Amino acid sequence: MKTESVKLVYFSPTGTTKAVVQGIARGIDHGSLEALDLTRPDARVRPLRTSEQDLLIIGVPVYMGRVPALLTKWLHAISARNTPAVCVVVYGNRVYEDALIELKDILVRCGCRPIAGAAYIGEHSFSTNETPTAKDRPDAGDLHHAESFGRKIREKLNAVPSADQIPEVEIPGCRPYRGDSGLWTVDFIAVGDACTRCGICAEGCPVGAIDPEDSSVIDTQKCITCCACIKNCPNHARTMKPGPVKEASLRLHTLYSERKEPECFL
Numbered sequence: 001m002k003t004e005s006v007k008l009v010y011f012s013p014t015g016t017t018k019a020v021v022q023g024i025a026r027g028i029d030h031g032s033l034e035a036l037d038l039t040r041p042d043a044r045v046r047p048l049r050t051s052e053q054d055l056l057i058i059g060v061p062v063y064m065g066r067v068p069a070l071l072t073k074w075l076h077a078i079s080a081r082n083t084p085a086v087c088v089v090v091y092g093n094r095v096y097e098d099a100l101i102e103l104k105d106i107l108v109r110c111g112c113r114p115i116a117g118a119a120y121i122g123e124h125s126f127s128t129n130e131t132p133t134a135k136d137r138p139d140a141g142d143l144h145h146a147e148s149f150g151r152k153i154r155e156k157l158n159a160v161p162s163a164d165q166i167p168e169v170e171i172p173g174c175r176p177y178r179g180d181s182g183l184w185t186v187d188f189i190a191v192g193d194a195c196t197r198c199g200i201c202a203e204g205c206p207v208g209a210i211d212p213e214d215s216s217v218i219d220t221q222k223c224i225t226c227c228a229c230i231k232n233c234p235n236h237a238r239t240m241k242p243g244p245v246k247e248a249s250l251r252l253h254t255l256y257s258e259r260k261e262p263e264c265f266l
């Protein structure tokens, strides 16, 4: 079947999911490409509409083995008319549990026809220089893999006459979904003297939890512990305070250092 455009949709506070889905899109020989970055809160207001002429590629990070809870309302509101869809999750080298099957289920309910799914590895949000986990992933090998996955998706699309005839894609996972999509409410960010109040952290916060006038003021009720503010700070002024997130960073580094590889389902 022919698709006229690719719609590339992602939520990616620390940029790893974005890099992976862009890699997949490079491998698909597409006509036009429209990107929708859901990371900023104002991008999650208008619902998405897609048709059979689109190919939807949608990527989310894995949070606690699940699709991030803050996205589910927006995802459920997608209105897709028989749209072929590629479901992608990116996880921090621990496990992706039921996130991929959950994403697939949501998209099916919205009217999509999943044509492929994949789980890739990205540097863990809690990874630091002292306790790294999946440091600098996706790396060149992962991105090469993503492009080649994209080429296989194109071949599969070319081989089916219409979206109705896309065969069911088997995705691993359990229903009801395991894991707990609830996040910690925790005051874990230390702001050091190097902070210049430039506001870059507030601008990049996916939930508007940082005061743009005074970036040391953080609304812990809103914070989703994505660590984008730590990783995006040009002055390295933000670090983890001792506590559960820092402890998790050490635990992940200790238990999940062995390299995992991407998995694709076609």
Ligand SMILES: Cc1cc2nc3c(=O)[nH]c(=O)nc-3n(C[C@H](O)[C@H](O)[C@H](O)COP(=O)(O)O)c2cc1C
Pocket (backbone or CB within 6 Å): 011, 012, 013, 014, 015, 016, 017, 018, 061, 062, 063, 064, 065, 066, 090, 091, 092, 093, 094, 095, 096, 121, 122, 123, 124, 125, 126, 183, 224, 225, 226, 227
């Ligand atoms: C709150 C939270 C929960 C997470 N849960 C998991 C998890 O269950 N398994 C895992 O391997 N990685 C987990 N991660 C790590 C992210 O999935 C991973 O770092 C991903 O690459 C981040 O994507 P991004 O760079 O697009 O923000 C979690 C990260 C956060 C912030």
